[in-house]
Amino acid sequence: MYNKIMVPVDLAHLEALEKPLTVAADMAKHYHAALCYVGVTTSQPSSVARTPEEYEQKLKAFAHEHAPDNGLEPSARVYNSHDPVTDLDDILLKAIGEVEADLVVMGTHLPHHIDAIMPANGSKVAAHTNVSVFLVRP
Template sequence: MFQKIMVPVDLAHLGALERSLTAAVDLARHYDAALCYVGVTTSQPSSVARTPEEYAQKLKAFAHEHAADSRHEPTVRVYNSHDPVADLDDILVRAIDEVDADLIVMGTHLPRHLDAIIPANGSKVAGHTKASVFLVRPEAPE
């Protein structure tokens, strides 16, 4: 059913993505699909990496560690942006075509009133691609 699963990853917020990352690996195993981890970074030094090359190395290491028991070698794609927050949606839509993904598994947040003004990344991605988009919410606080 699915052959290539794209997983957007923010290395600075892996804890918030735990459920979506786990779901992506489970779906990849179930459908015998390949995983492609996509990251967006800036050329400016950040808390994660000093350069886009260092970011790419860290994302590749993460992908191999996280999908270690997958049947397919995980791939990574890193995009450089002057403003990753502003460009994220457009970059993810472009990445879907470039990696030939047919399923995107991405973390999202719990609904907020602000979403009416600034929609979540997942809704724009879902509205601008033919691929299926699986949004995984974090666990709700009790």
């Protein structure tokens, strides 16, 4: 049913990714699908990496550590942005097409009133793509 599962990853907030990573790995095993971990970073030094190249190395290592043993090589894709928070939704939508994902598994927060003004990343991605989006609550 699914061939390529895209998983957005924020290396600065790994503690919030446990459930989405588990769901993505389980689905990849079940459907014998490849996983692609996608990260968005800036060219400015951060708490995670000093450069986009260092971020990419860390994301690739992360992909190999967290991918299921289903016989398929995981991939990692890094996108650079001047403002990752503002650009995140558009970058994820672009990445879906570029990595040829047919399923996106991503974490989300519990609904809040502010979502009426500023929708969560997952809801915007789901509303603007034609692929399935599985939002995993904490």
